[in-house]
Amino acid sequence: MENLKKTALHQRHLEAGAKMSPFGGFDMPIEYEGIVAEHEAVRNRAGMFDVSHMGEVIISGPEAARFVNYIFTNDISTLADGKILYGMMLNPDGGTIDDLLVYRIDEQRFLLVINASNIQKDVKWILTHAQAFNVRAVNVSDDWAEIAVQGPEAEMVLMTVLGIDVTDLSFYTFKHLADGTIVSRTGYTGEDGFEIYATPARIDAMWCKLIAAGVKPCGLGCRDTLRFEAGLPLYGDELDEDISPVEAGLGMFVKLDKDDFIGKSAIVHQKTEGVARKLVGLEIEGPAIARHGYEVLDMEGNVVGTVTTGYRSISLGRSLAMALVGSAHAALGTELQVRVRRKTFPARVIKKRFYTPNYKK
C-alpha cells in the first residue's frame, strides 16, 4: 500500500470519508455516499470526479503531427487547434497498447491523455518511437491534476461555480484559460460534461469551490457503472494488448486511409479476413450478474466467450454485460448463456450501447 501514488486531492477524499481502493497504481476514491446515489447524480444533475490519476504526455516539435499520426489510430492530419480525437495506440499485431485522447494545442503541440495503469508503458513506447522523429515527448502526469464535472447540469456548474464560460465549447473541443488551465468538453459517463486539467493547487481550489456549492463528489465505482452503460471500453476489460479495436467494435476510430501507423497492416488484415471474436452487449435473464471473466456459453453449453464487464444497470434496472464472444455468436439477437458460479442463465446479444448518451453536439 505504501507504493500507491496519491493524487493532489487525496486528503480531500479522506476528509470526506471516501472508501478508498487501489486503481492504476493510485489510492483512489471508489465511493463517497454510495455508487447508486453518485451514479444517479451524474445522470440527473451533476457530479464530479478526481481523475488526476490519468496520464498526460505532451508531444511537441516540427514533426509532432506526423509522429502522433504514426502511433495513433485516428487521423489527426485534419484536426484543428482546440479539437480532440479519441483513438488507440496499437502494437504491430493490432493489439491495443492503450486507448487515449489526443488534443491538438497547435500545429506543433499535442496533448495525449492516457490511462493511469498504462503511464509507464505508454511513455516508454512513445519515447522509443519518438527517436525516429524530430519531436519532444514530455510526461507531465505528475505535475498535472485533473477533475471531471459530468451531468446535464455540468455546464451550469462550470459557469456559476467556477466562472468558466463553456458555451463556446462543443463536444470534443477544448480551450485554455488565461492561467493555462485546459477545459475540454469530454468525459467518460455518457453525459454532457467537462474535464479540467491544471496545476494541483488550482484543481484543489476548484474542488473545494465545487464541494462548497454542493456538487456531489463521485468515485471510480460509478465512473465504471456510467461508462459501462454508455458502452465505453475500459482498458484492461474491453481493451488489452491482445484485443484489437476491430474486435472491440471500435474500428471507426482506426483510419486505414491515412499514412502508415503502427498496427495498420494487422488491422487491414483483420478487416479483410474478419476477426475470430467480437465484443457484444448481453442482456441476462434474471437477476444474476455476469462479472469480468465469467464464461459465455452457446445453447449446447460450449464455451464461446468471456464477460469483460457486467453490472445490474443502475439506470436501466437490468442485468447487462459486455463480452468477447466468437464471431459466429455475435449477431444481435443471438441466444447465449452465461455461467454465474454454479448456475447458467439465458442471455441475448444486444447493442452494447445500453444507454443513449446525452452529449452536447
Add this chain to the structure above:
Amino acid sequence: MENIYYLPTHEYIRVEGDKGYIGISEFAAKQLGNVVYVDMPEPDDEVCAGDDFGAIESVKAASDLYSPVTGIVVAVNEALIDNPRLVSENPMANWIIEVTIADPTELGDLLTPEAYAEHCANEKH
C-alpha cells in the same frame, strides 16, 4: 441471550435447537452497500463448514458466502429473490438460508459475538 456465532468472513449463524439461520453480519452489510442479488442454494442442498454456498452481489462486486457449519439446506429466504436489499437494510433479521446442523461441535470453531467484534475492529484499522 441468542446463540449467534460468526465466521471471520462475516457470515453469522443464529442457532435454534438443531436448526441454524445463516446470514451476513451488520459489518459486512455496511461494507457491501446496496445488495442487488443474492445467489442462494436450493432446499435439500448440502452445505459444508468453510465452503461457499452462494454469493452476494453489490453493485460493485460479488462476494462468496461461506457456511459456518455442515448441514442440509431446509429453506432459503425467498423474500430476497424479489427484494435483495432487505439484506442491506436488516441483515440480522433477514437470514439467507436455514440449515439443519449436522455436527453441533463445529460451533466451537466459530467466533463468539465478542471475538467477532474484535475481528471487525482489527479489519477496519
